[in-house]
Amino acid sequence: MASTSRPSCVSVVSNVTLVDNGLGIMPFIYAPPSLSHAFADKPVHIQNALIVGSSPNFNCSDTLSNSDFNILNSEGHRAPRPLNGGRSGICWPNFASGHNTAPVKVHHLNMNYNAIKGLMTVQNTVFVGFRNVCSSETNFMFITNPINEDLQHPIHTSGITVVDSTDEAKVFIHRPDISKVNPSDCVDMDCDAKKKTTLKDLDGSILGTVGSVISQSEYEWDGDPRRGLGDYRIPKVMLSFPNGSSIPVEQIAPHKGVIRKDCEYMRTWQGYKCTGLDYRMLVIESLDADTETRRLSPVAVLGDGFVDLINGPQDHGWCAGYTCQKRVSLFHSIIATNHSFDIFFSSVSPQKLRLMMLNADPAESVLVSVFYSKPQRLDVYADNVLVAPTNAEWNADNTDYILKKPTYPGQYVPQLSAILGTNYFDQDYKMLKVLVRGSQPVEVRTSPVLVIAFELPAMTEDEFFGDNLVQNLATFLKVPPDMIRITQIIREGGSARRRKRSVGLKVEVEIKKPPVQQMGNSTDNEEDFTLLKSLADNLGQAAVSGNLSQSIGFNVSSMGLIPPPPSSSDDSWKEETTTEVTREEPTVSYVSSVNNLLLIVEPIAGEFVGPLYQQPSLMAVDEQGNCVAVGVTTLTVTASLQDAIGNSISGLFGNTTLLFKSCWANFSDLSILHSGENLTMAFTLKDWAAQSRSFNVRNISTTQPPMTTSNSTKPITTHEPSPTTDNSIFGSGSVLSAGCLCLITVIYSVVCNSI
Numbered sequence: 177m178a179s180t181s182r183p184s185c186v187s188v189v190s191n192v193t194l195v196d197n198g199l200g201i202m203p204f205i206y207a208p209p210s211l212s213h214a215f216a217d218k219p220v221h222i223q224n225a226l227i228v229g230s231s232p233n234f235n236c237s238d239t240l241s242n243s244d245f246n247i248l249n250s251e252g253h254r255a256p257r258p259l260n261g262g263r264s265g266i267c268w269p270n271f272a273s274g275h276n277t278a279p280v281k282v283h284h285l286n287m288n289y290n291a292i293k294g295l296m297t298v299q300n301t302v303f304v305g306f307r308n309v310c311s312s313e314t315n316f317m318f319i320t321n322p323i324n325e326d327l328q329h330p331i332h333t334s335g336i337t338v339v340d341s342t343d344e345a346k347v348f349i350h351r352p353d354i355s356k357v358n359p360s361d362c363v364d365m366d367c368d369a370k371k372k373t374t375l376k377d378l379d380g381s382i383l384g385t386v387g388s389v390i391s392q393s394e395y396e397w398d399g400d401p402r403r404g405l406g407d408y409r410i411p412k413v414m415l416s417f418p419n420g421s422s423i424p425v426e427q428i429a430p431h432k433g434v435i436r437k438d439c440e441y442m443r444t445w446q447g448y449k450c451t452g453l454d455y456r457m458l459v460i461e462s463l464d465a466d467t468e469t470r471r472l473s474p475v476a477v478l479g480d481g482f483v484d485l486i487n488g489p490q491d492h493g494w495c496a497g498y499t500c501q502k503r504v505s506l507f508h509s510i511i512a513t514n515h516s517f518d519i520f521f522s523s524v525s526p527q528k529l530r531l532m533m534l535n536a537d538p539a540e541s542v543l544v545s546v547f548y549s550k551p552q553r554l555d556v557y558a559d560n561v562l563v564a565p566t567n568a569e570w571n572a573d574n575t576d577y578i579l580k581k582p583t584y585p586g587q588y589v590p591q592l593s594a595i596l597g598t599n600y601f602d603q604d605y606k607m608l609k610v611l612v613r614g615s616q617p618v619e620v621r622t623s624p625v626l627v628i629a630f631e632l633p634a635m636t637e638d639e640f641f642g643d644n645l646v647q648n649l650a651t652f653l654k655v656p657p658d659m660i661r662i663t664q665i666i667r668e669g670g671s672a673r674r675r676k677r678s679v680g681l682k683v684e685v686e687i688k689k690p691p692v693q694q695m696g697n698s699t700d701n702e703e704d705f706t707l708l709k710s711l712a713d714n715l716g717q718a719a720v721s722g723n724l725s726q727s728i729g730f731n732v733s734s735m736g737l738i739p740p741p742p743s744s745s746d747d748s749w750k751e752e753t754t755t756e757v758t759r760e761e762p763t764v765s766y767v768s769s770v771n772n773l774l775l776i777v778e779p780i781a782g783e784f785v786g787p788l789y790q791q792p793s794l795m796a797v798d799e800q801g802n803c804v805a806v807g808v809t810t811l812t813v814t815a816s817l818q819d820a821i822g823n824s825i826s827g828l829f830g831n832t833t834l835l836f837k838s839c840w841a842n843f844s845d846l847s848i849l850h851s852g853e854n855l856t857m858a859f860t861l862k863d864w865a866a867q868s869r870s871f872n873v874r875n876i877s878t879t880q881p882p883m884t885t886s887n888s889t890k891p892i893t894t895h896e897p898s899p900t901t902d903n904s905i906f907g908s909g910s911v912l913s914a915g916c917l918c919l920i921t922v923i924y925s926v927v928c929n930s931i
Contacts, residue, residue, distance in 0.1 A: 185205075185218055186218060186219055186220075186221065187203060187205065187218070187219075187220045187221070188220075188221045188222075188223070189201060189220070189221070189222045189223070189225065190221075190222075190223045190224050190225070191223075191224050191225070192225045192226070193225070193226045193228075194225065194226070194227045194228065194265075195226075195228040195231050196228065196229075196230060196231050196234055196263065197255075197263060198254065198255040198257060198263055198264070199255035199256060199257075199263070199264045199265075199267055199319070200227045200263075200264065200265045200266055201222060201225075201227075201265070201266045201267065202255065202266075202267040202270075202283070202284055202321070203220040203267070203269040203270065203296060204269075204270045204272070204276070204278075204283070204284070205218055205220060205269065205270065205271045205272070205291070205294065206271075206272045206273065206274050206275050206276075206291070207273065207274060207291070208273070208291065209273035209274060209288070209289070209291075210273050210289045210290065210291055210292045210504060210506050211273065211289060211467070211468070211504055213292075213461065213463055213530070214292075215291070215292035215293045216291075216293065217293060217295075218271070218293075218294070219294075219295045219296065219297060220269055220295070220296040220297070221296075221297050221299070222266065222296065222297065222298045222299070222301060223297075223298075223299045223300055223301065224299075224300050224301065225301040225302070226301070226302045226304070227265040227266070227301065227302070227303050227304070227317075228304045228305050229262075229263050229264075229265060229303070229304065229305040229306040229307070229309070229315030229316075229317075229341070229345075230263065230305040230309045230310075230315055231305065234309075236309070236310035236311070236313075252282050253279065253282050253283060255267075255283075255284070256284060256319070256321060256322045256323070258313070258314055258315075258316055258319065258348055259348075259350075260312055260313055260314060261310070261312065261313035261314075262309060262310070262313035262314045262315045262316065263315045264315065264316045264317075264318075264319040264348070265303055265306065265315075265316070265317045265318065265319075266298065266317065266318050266319075266331075267284070267318075267319055267320070267321055268296075268318070268319070268320045268321055268324075268328035268329070268331065268373060269294060269295075269296040269328065269329050269331070270284065270286060270321060270324055270328070271290060271291040271293070271294030271327075271329050272286050272287075272288055272289070272290055272291055273288040273289045273290065273291055274287070274288045276288075282323070284321050284323060284324070285323055285324075286321075286323075286324045286325075286326055286492075287492060288492045289326065289489045289492060289504050289506065290326040290327035290329075290369075290489055290506075290508075291329075292459060292461070292506065292532075293329075293459075293534055294329030294330075294534070295329060295330055295331075295332065295534065295535045296329065296330070296331050296332070297331070297332045297333070297334075298331065298332070298333045298334075298336065299333070299334050299335050300334075300335040300336075301335070301336055301337070302336075302337040302338075302339060303317045303336065303337070303338050303339065303341055304339040304340055304341070305339075305340050305341065306338075306341035306342070306345045306346070307340065307341050307342040307344075307345050308342070308344075308345070314344075314345050314348075314444075315345055316345050316346070316347065316348040317338075317341065317345065317346045317347065317382075318331065318346065318347045318348070318375060319347075319348045319350075320348070320349050320350045320369070320370055320373055321350075321369075322350045322353070323353070324369050325352065325353055325356050325361070325362060325366075325367040325368075325369050325370070325489075325490055326367060326368070326369050326489040326490060327368060327369050327372065327489065327508050328369050328370070328372075328373050329457075329534070330374045330375070330376060330457055330534065330535060331374070331375040331376070332375075332376045332378055332535070333375065333376070333377050333378065333381065333382055334377075334378040334379045334381060335379065335381060336377075336381040336382050337381070338381075338382065343442075344442070344444040344445075345444070346382060346445070347375065347389050347442070347445040347447060348444070348445060348446065349370055349373050349389075349391045349392075349445060349446045349447045350370050350446070351370060351395065351446065352366035352367060352369070352370045352371060352395075352403070354366070354400075354402055354403060356490060357402060357403060357404060359499075359501075360491060360498075360499040361490040361491055361499075362487060362490045362491075363471075363487075363491075363503070364404045365403060365404030365405055365409065365473075365474065365485075365487050366403050366404070366405065366487065367487050367488070367489060367490050368486055368487055368488065368489075368507075368508065370391060371391050371392070371393040371395065372391065372393065372434075372457070372486070372508050372509065372510055373389075373390070373391040373447065374388055374389065374390050374391070374455055374457065374510055375388065375389040376388045376389075376455065377389075383449055383451070385451050386451070387449060387450055387451035388449075388450050388451075388453075388454075388455045389445065389447055389448065389449060389450075390434050390436075390439075390447060390448050390450055390455060390510055391434075391446070391447045391448075392433065392441070392446060392447055392448065393432075393433040393434045393484050393510070394432035394433030394434075394484075395446075397432045397433070405485060407425045409474045409485055410425065410429070410474075410476055410483060410485070410520075411474070411475075411476050411520040411521065411522045411757065412756075412757070412758070413520055413547055413549070413757050413758060413759060414428070414429075414476050414478065414483075414518070414520040414547075415428065416758070416759055417759075418604050418605055418606075418759055419759075420758070420759055420760065428478070428481075428483075429478060429481060429482065429483035430481050431480075431481050431482040431483070432482065432483060432484070433482060433484055434448075434455075434482065434484055434510045435453065435479045435480050435482040435484075435510075435511065435512050435515065435517075436448060436450060436452075436453070436482065437450070437452030437453050437512075438450060438451045438452030438453075439451075439452065453512040453513075453515075454512060454513045454514070454540070455510055455511070455512055455513075456510075456511060456512075456513055456533045456534060456535065456536045456540065456542075457508050457509070457510055457511075457533065457534040457535070458477075458508070458509045458510075458511045458517075458531065458532070458533055458534075458542065458544070458612070459506070459507070459508055459530070459531065459532045459533070459534060459617075460475060460486075460506075460507040460508075460509060460519060460529070460530075460531060461505070461506050461507070461529070461530040461531075461532075462505035462506070462526035462528070462529060463526065463528035463529065463530055463619070464505075464526045464527055464528050464744035465743075465744045465745040466744050466745075466749065466750070466753075467504055467505045467506075467526075468502040468503065468504050468505070469502060470505070470523065470750070470753055471503070471505075471522070471523060472488075472505045472507075472521040472522060472523050472525075472526065473485075473486060473487045473488050473505075473507070473521075473522060474486065474487060474522055475488075475507050475509075475519065475520070475521055475522070476518075476519070476520040476522075477509045477511065477517055477518070477519055478517060478518040478519075478520070479511065479512070479515055479516060479517040479518070480515060484509060484510070486507040486508070486509055488503055488504070488505060488506060488507050489503060489504055489506065490503065491503050505526065508534075511533075511542055512542075513533075513536065513540040513541065513542055514540070514541065514542070514592055515542060515543075516542070516543040516544075516545065517542065517543070517544055517545070518545045518546075518547070518607065519544060519545065519546045519547070520547050521547070521757070522757075523753055523757065524549065524550070524752065524753045524755070524757055525546060525547060525548050525549070526744070527621070527622040527741075527743070527744045528619065528620070528621050528622070528744070529546065529619070529620040530617050530618070530619050530620075531544055531610060531612050531617065531618045531620070532612070532615065532616070532617040532618070533612055533613075533614065533615055534615060535615060536613075536614050536615045537614060538613065538614040539614075540613070540614065541592050541593075541594075541611055541612065541613040541614075542592075542611075542612050543589075543590060543592060543609060543610070543611055543612075544609070544610050544611075544612050545602075545607040545608065545609045545610075546607065546608045546610070546620070547605075547606055547607055547757075548601075548606055548607075548608055548622075549606060549757055549758065549759070549762075550622075550741055550762065551625065551627060551738065551762055552622045552623060552624055552625050552740065552741070553622075553623040553624075553625050553688060553691070554599075554601060554608050554620055554621070554622060554623070555620070555621045555622075555623050555691050555692070556597050556599040556608075556610055556618060556619070556620055556621075557597065557618070557619045557620075557621065557695050558595075558596045558597030558616065558617075558618050558619075559596075559616065560694065560695040560696065561693070561694060561695070562691055562692065562693040562694070562695070563595075563596075563597035563598060563599060564577055564691075565577075565579060565588070565599055565600050565601060566588040566589075566590060566598060566599070566600045567579050567580045567581075567582065567587075567588040567600060568580075575658070575690050576658065576690040576691065577691075578661075579601075588600040589602075589609055590609055590610070590611040591611075592611070594611045595611070595613070596611065596612070596613040596614065596616055596618065597610065597611065597618050598610070598611040599611070606759060608620065619695075621695075621701065622741075623688060623689065623691065623701055623704060624688065624701070624704050624705045624708045624740030624741065625686055625687070625688045625708070625740060626686070626687040626688065626708045626711055626712055626737075626738075626739060626740055627684070627685075627686055627737070627738040628684070628685045628686075628687070628715065628735060628736070628737050628738075629682055629683065629684045629685070629735065629736040629737075629764075630645075630682070630683045630685070630730065630732050630735055631680065631681075631682055631732065631733045631734045631735070631736075632680060632681045632682070632683060632730055632731060632732060632733070633680040633731065633733045635680060635681050635730075635731070640665065640681055640683070642662045642665070642683075644729065644730075645662065645683065645685075645728065645729075645730060646660045646661075646662065646685075648728045648729040648730070649685070649687075649728055652714075652718075652727045652728055653687075653711050653714060653715070655687070655707075655711065658690065659687055659688060659689060659690075660685060660686070660687050661685065661686050661687075662683060662684070662685055663684045663685065663686050664682075664683075664684040665681060665682075665683050665684075666681065666682040666683075666684070667680075667681060680733075687708065687711060688704075688708070689701075689704050689707075701743075702743050702745060705740060705741075705742060705743035705746070706743070708739075708740045709739065709740065709742065712737060712739040712740070712808050712809075713808070713809050713810050715735065715737065715767075716737065716765075716767050716805075716806070716808040716809035716811075717809045717810075717811060719732070719734075719735045719767040719768060719769065720767065720768075720769065720770050720796075720804065720806055720809060720811065720862075721769070721770075721862065721863075722769035722770075733768070734766065734767065734768040734798075735766075735767045735768065736764045736765065736766060736767070737764070737765045737767055737805070737808055738762050738763075738764055738765070739765065739808050765805035765807070765808045765838065766802065766803060766804065766805055767804060767805050767806075767808060768798040768802070768804050769798060769799070769804075770796050770797070770798065770804050770806065770861070770864055771797060771798050771799040772796075772797050772864065773794055773795075773796055773797075773813070773859065773861050773864040773865060773866045774794060774795045774796075774797060774866060775792060775793075775794055775859065775866040775867070775868060776793050776794060776795050777790065777791070777792055777793035778790065778792065778868055778869055779791065779792040779843075779846065779857050779868050779871075780871070781848050781855075781871045781872075781873050782873070783873075783874060784873065784874050784875065784876045785847075785848050785849055785850065785851055785873055785874070785875060785876060786847055786848065786876070787845070787846070787847045788846050788847065788848065791842070791843045791844055791845075791846060792815070792843050792846070792857065792859070792868065793840060793841065793842045793843070794813060794840070794841045794859055794861075794866060795839050795840055795841075796836065796839045796841075796861065796864070797839065803838065803839035804839050805836075805838045805839055806836040806838075806839060806841075806861070807835065807836035807837050807838045807839070807840075809836075810835065811835075811836065811861060811862065812833050812834060812835055812836075812861070813833070813834055813836065813841040813859055813860065813861045814832060814833045814859070814860050814861075815828060815832045815833075815843060815846065815857055815858070815859050816828060816832070816857070816858050816859075816860075817848070817850075817855060817856075817857060817858075818855065818856045818857070818858050818867075819852060819854075819855065820852075820853060820854035820855070820870070822856075824858070825850070825852075826850065827848060827849045827850030827852075828846060828847075828848065828849075828857070829846070829847040829848075829849050830843070830844075830845040830846040830847050831843070831844070831845055831846075832846070841859075841861075848873050850873075851873050851874050851875045852872070852873060853872045854870040854871075854872065855870060855871055855872070855873060856868050856869070856870050856871075
């Protein structure tokens, strides 16, 4: 019997008698699609049923002939059987995003992503004759779907009567299909369906006591390398202390798989019988625009010394006859209620994240901590209402808040008795701690923050008026003053005796929008990312051009800046997410007045027209030769070709206009298409310019092939400043000095004396 349900339906199988079936009941429920982030409660209820594996008069020799064409041709469409033959009572449910087109396709095949929510209950049902039969076969009461690799949602049972059956034949959980570990399906490790399988016995009528059946999620951990599972797949950031030093795996996670207590491994089940914990399924879902195109897995879930790794669903798309290389970032983990768990992604954490327990009571809770490496504000919403952090101190208008620092460890950590969405961000460990309760979702939204530090020379703290700086910045940037807040004032030298002496100040400022307190269906903060990116550009351009002091009414010698990340729908977000996730503080961009544009790597042309043998690289520096991060702005450098007398000519092909990366502009695809003698390349950045050495290029000879030369360059080094002790996030940025850069080629050498 196959059960299929459309949206907004509850499926009920009641008062049925199923005898001697290959498989008694196989539910298949579809919609809503998980890619739309929609979910629905559409449970399957099996009640008051009699299911018989083998009746007393069953004849083991009464089988169909394998030589029959119809039998052979329909083999794939028939119900799944246990590995050694036999019959099964109920298959784990299949909650999918869409219909699988059966019977055109195989009935129990999943052809799209699993749905987010799902539950099957089995109540007041009698199972008879589930045991070893017909010499070598076994009838199982519950069996997984062998060709569903994505997810098989939970089963809850109560009021079960077991007759003429054995414990060994109550459950069978298939192993993951290793053939699915390939770039077109699950990529490089097993998918999750048969590793996140759970059955909950609510009254002990199956297990003998209240408990759960859970799959062996750690199967082949550090074993068969084809399955891609082991210590080496744990996200590196989980294995590091806040100072960056390594944590041995055996110290932080001596146990592998789903958290367990009072569990017995059942060999014939290929899973555990557990009585010590109350298990639920936790949904971890990226709501970002790149949920299908950016991989977050393996996702590590750490709790009580157990680490479990989640891969997510397989690729189900077809693009021009090939798989699309897309997999939705939707992860289902088995957790225990009234416990705490840490979550680490293998890539940058999603900007929008949803957490939700499935089929949980309002009295059940779990504390989930998610690692975030970027210094942005994290807004938590429950039932679309903002839940402020436990250490929030609201302003008089209740429109914004500041965060109080804890006076002792754990002061603001949410308790398991707290309300849904209670949260606190641990700055030391960079973990957002969120209380998840019942089956209601919690959403975490990243709100962009622009962090700035102004170096104000020859000014005392008594002379500094913060309100003036805030107002002047607001006027210059054309934003409300309540978006700007001074977070820290640091005296150079740090001595109280210097308070009245003109030794200079470092003033740290945050610019951000106040949090949205009521989130609607159309609420989106994409414009906030765009706005702050524009503000960073305006400040950066003012600093680069030397106009910052005049613009904000304070004498600023330099500026440190941490720009907000691009939104997940921005093309530049992809580059942002390719960086390795670490516990290191974010890179501070040093911005000052540009004094010179240096051509560090000369362009080298070949003997004949065509691509350059060596592409040029330029560096923007200040008066002291320090790297100036023009890359925080939209300023570009443009390359052009000049003849022997300095006139611009055509013939330079490729991407001739570039944005900076930090202080560097690195060309990569320039070509010379016209021949000439004593040609040069000119580079311009606003009022600054640089020029290459002259070179000759000939047209390609029809009789002589082009020749190449070998070139090498000395690696560019950085000067690291001495560490500071002022607790400023701007104290650890590195500064490049142009004076220490050298270029060596087989044609010529340039020797640069250190400045």
